[in-house]
Each structure stands twice: as structure tokens, then as C-alpha cells.
Amino acid sequence: MTDTLTMTRPDDWHLHLRDGDMLRAVAPETARDFGRAIIMPNLVPPVVTGAQAGAYRDRILASLPQDTKFQPLMTLYLTETTNPADVVAAHRDGLVSAVKLYPAGATTNSDSGVRDTANVMPVLEAMADAGVPLCIHGEVTDAPVDIFDREAVFIKTVLDPLRQRIPELRVISEHITTQEGVDYVMSAPENLAATITTHHLIINRNHILVGGIKPHYYCLPVAKREHHRLALRQAATSGDPRFFLGTDSAPHTDQNKLSSCGCAGVFSATNTMSCLAHVFEEENALDKLESFAALNGPAYYGLEPNPDRITLQKQPKPVSFPAQIPTHDGPVTVFDPGFDLYWSVVSNR
Ligand code: DOR
Ligand code: ZN
Numbered sequence: 001m002t003d004t005l006t007m008t009r010p011d012d013w014h015l016h017l018r019d020g021d022m023l024r025a026v027a028p029e030t031a032r033d034f035g036r037a038i039i040m041p042n043l044v045p046p047v048v049t050g051a052q053a054g055a056y057r058d059r060i061l062a063s064l065p066q067d068t069k070f071q072p073l074m075t076l077y078l079t080e081t082t083n084p085a086d087v088v089a090a091h092r093d094g095l096v097s098a099v100k101l102y103p104a105g106a107t108t109n110s111d112s113g114v115r116d117t118a119n120v121m122p123v124l125e126a127m128a129d130a131g132v133p134l135c136i137h138g139e140v141t142d143a144p145v146d147i148f149d150r151e152a153v154f155i156k157t158v159l160d161p162l163r164q165r166i167p168e169l170r171v172i173s174e175h176i177t178t179q180e181g182v183d184y185v186m187s188a189p190e191n192l193a194a195t196i197t198t199h200h201l202i203i204n205r206n207h208i209l210v211g212g213i214k215p216h217y218y219c220l221p222v223a224k225r226e227h228h229r230l231a232l233r234q235a236a237t238s239g240d241p242r243f244f245l246g247t248d249s250a251p252h253t254d255q256n257k258l259s260s261c262g263c264a265g266v267f268s269a270t271n272t273m274s275c276l277a278h279v280f281e282e283e284n285a286l287d288k289l290e291s292f293a294a295l296n297g298p299a300y301y302g303l304e305p306n307p308d309r310i311t312l313q314k315q316p317k318p319v320s321f322p323a324q325i326p327t328h329d330g331p332v333t334v335f336d337p338g339f340d341l342y343w344s345v346v347s348n349r
Contacts (some may be wrong), residue, residue, distance in 0.1 A: 014246025021328035035306035046077035050090030084126035195246025206249035277343035
């Protein structure tokens with residue numbers, strides 16, 4: 001039985017770090033195990049210019065020890081007034097790695113997002129020409145569409161038409177949660193990829209709703225039926241280069257989660273690598289964890305894998321993690337996979 005796994009240091013291709021006190025509390029949780037992360041721009045107000053991305057990057061680095069090797073990879077929040085030339089320049093100058101499309105109203109702080117993709121075509125065309133990747137939150141927001149169908153409907157009515165219109169655009173379908181999401185990526189050319197979160201490999205919608213409502217499992221896109229979770233597991237553990245880790249770790253204080261109108265987000269930065277090792281071992285695919293968490297993402301983004309390595313070890317007894325991370329605004333609950341974890345990262349920096 002394998003009980004030690006040494007692999008290239010992983011990266012997180014979809015992460016929320018927030019700002020201020022929350023940033024200072026959560027950034028070390030990611031920087032401990034990960035080399036780089038794609039940082040989501042849904043602050044209030046959102047990160048819309050290269051200068052704002054650069055300033056946010058500096059605040060992230062200032063929240064970590066001076067000798068940190070962690071590299072935040074910044075994104076711009078696409079709005080209907082985004083200037084194509086600004087985006088291309090920010091990417092050319094190395095200030096941003098990608099642009100994020102939120103359909104307006106789809107999720108946390110998405111009000112400034114895109115109402116109609118027709119209104120951002122000039123930006124997307126300029127991005128395709130310049131090779132700037134587009135990260136997409138793939139859910140429609142039309143009120144009549146059932147929340148469990150919003151991803152599949154988005155693929156048919158928004159994503160596919162968009163890709164037909166600009167086939168050269170590099171697109172990352174973020175945090176896919178459905179069989180349809182997996183199938184669509186598999187059917188497309190290599191310039192379409194997808195991130196998969198840790199928690200969507202572990203929970204289905206029953207975990208949220210059976211035996212009492214579990215607000216800490218509520219996120220967007222919401223977890224779907226079991227067969228979708230199994231499709232995600234299959235994709236993540238397949239080694240296929242189009243699928244890679246994006247935790248979507250998204251901190252909200254307990255006060256904001258445990259409310260009559262609770263925020264969407266699962267905070268998994270603290271124990272993601274342990275959870276993933278558990279899942280990949282269950283799928284007899286520990287040898288594919290490195291591709292999923294450390295190799296496929298950099299290859300898609302045109303970067304080298306991290307130069308250093310981490311070691312995970314399977315412990316004889318369950319490993320404990322803090323149940324919560326304290327922040328100035330109140331505690332943030334760490335993702336509870338619902339089973340004991342035995343894998344721990346024993347050497348990182
Ligand atoms: O669950 C989510 N939380 N999904 C998102 O798309 C946004 C995120 C957040 O920022 O809290
Ligand atoms: Zn997200």
C-alpha cells in the first residue's frame with residue numbers, strides 16, 4: 001500500500017482571498033501548500049483595471065511573510081464597459097493571467113457582471129487575438145430556470161454559441177458540477193478546459209439538504225445529484241489535461257453563512273490536499289493527483305510546473321484540522337468532508 005506521495009507543488013486555479021483582515025486570515029491557508037493561485041476579482045468594488053489588479057496583488061503579498069514563495073496570479077472582472085485595449089495591455093504587461101466572466105447576478109458580488117455576452121464581444125475578440133484566457137462562471141441567471149439546471153442551460157444557450165462565434169478564445173469553464181459540463185469539455189478542442197473543486201468531488205445535493213440544512217455545504221454552482229459527482233470524480237482522476245484543480249475556496253464568516261439568507265461558498269483551503277489524496281486513493285488514482293493538482297493547470301496557462309515538491313503521508317490515525325479559522329470579523333468554518341482524513345502534507349516550505 002502506498003503511504004507516501006511526493007509530487008510537484010500544486011497550484012489552485014480558482015481561489016477567493018477577499019481583502020483586508022479576511023485576506024490576512026485566509027491567505028496563509030493557501031500559501032502553506034500551494035505555489036500559485038488564480039485570484040478571483042469579485043471584491044467590492046470589483047478588480048476591473050490592470051492597476052487595481054497590481055495593487056491587489058501587492059496587498060496579497062503583504063499579507064504573507066516576506067520570504068513567501070507563493071505567487072498570486074491575478075484576474076480582471078469583466079464588465080460591459082471593459083475596454084479591450086486595457087485588458088490586452090494588462091495581460092501583455094504581466095499584471096493579469098486571465099479575465100473572469102460572471103453573468104450578472106449569478107453569485108457573490110456579481111452585480112457588475114455581464115448581462116448579455118453580445119455586449120462584451122469586442123473584448124472577447126481582442127482576448128482571443130492576444131491569447132488571454134477567459135474564466136467563466138457558467139450558470140444562467142434567468143429566474144424561471146431551476147437552480148440545478150443552470151449550468152447545463154448555460155452550456156447550451158451561452159457557452160456553446162459563444163465558442164462557435166469565437167472558436168480561438170481560450171476558455172476555462174470554472175468549477176463544473178455536472179455530467180454535461182464534463183461531456184462538453186471532452187467534446188471540445190483543447191482550448192477549452194475546466195476546473196473542478198475539492199468539495200464537488202465529495203458532496204452531492206443530499207449532503208446539503210438531508211437531515212437538516214447544512215449551510216457550510218452551500219456554494220454556487222450548487223452541488224448536484226450523485227451521478228454528476230461521480231462524473232466529476234471520473235474526469236478529475238482520469239489524467240485528462242483539460243481538467244485541473246480550482247478549489248473555489250471562498251471564505252464567509254459563520255455569521256454570514258448561518259443566516260436566513262446565507263452566503264454561497266465553501267472554505268476548503270486548509271485541508272484541500274488531504275481531501276484530494278483521500279478521493280484519489282478511493283478512486284485508485286493516487287498516481288493522477290499530480291496531473292490534476294500540479295501539472296495540467298500550468299500546461300493550460302502556458303506556465304512551467306512549480307520547481308519544488310511536497311510530500312503527503314498517510315497517517316495511522318485521523319489527522320485533525322482546525323474546525324474554524326479565526327478572523328477579525330468572526331470565524332470562517334473549514335470544509336468538513338464528513339469522513340476522517342488520514343493524508344497529511346508533511347513537507348511543504
Ligand atoms: O460559492 C461561491 N462562492 N461561488 C461563487 O461563484 C463565488 C464564491 C464567493 O465569492 O463567495
Ligand atoms: Zn469562485
